[in-house]
Amino acid sequence: METKTNEQPMVELKAVPNGPLLVKGQVKIINDAGEEMVMDKTAICRCGLTQHQPFCDGSHLKV
């Protein structure tokens, strides 16, 4: 069952075992250079091996 609060759409975060954090729902990502990106769906690296921080580039599959 989906629950909403404050009329904001719900953002879903799902951890993939030994992989990224899947993000579903509109989020604003600000990188370390201060650049902002708005995305509806993305995968955030949890392993630290990606060459495309903060996003998963599949490098976790090579370990």
Ligand code: FES
């Ligand atoms: S989780 Fe996929 S590259 Fe880190």
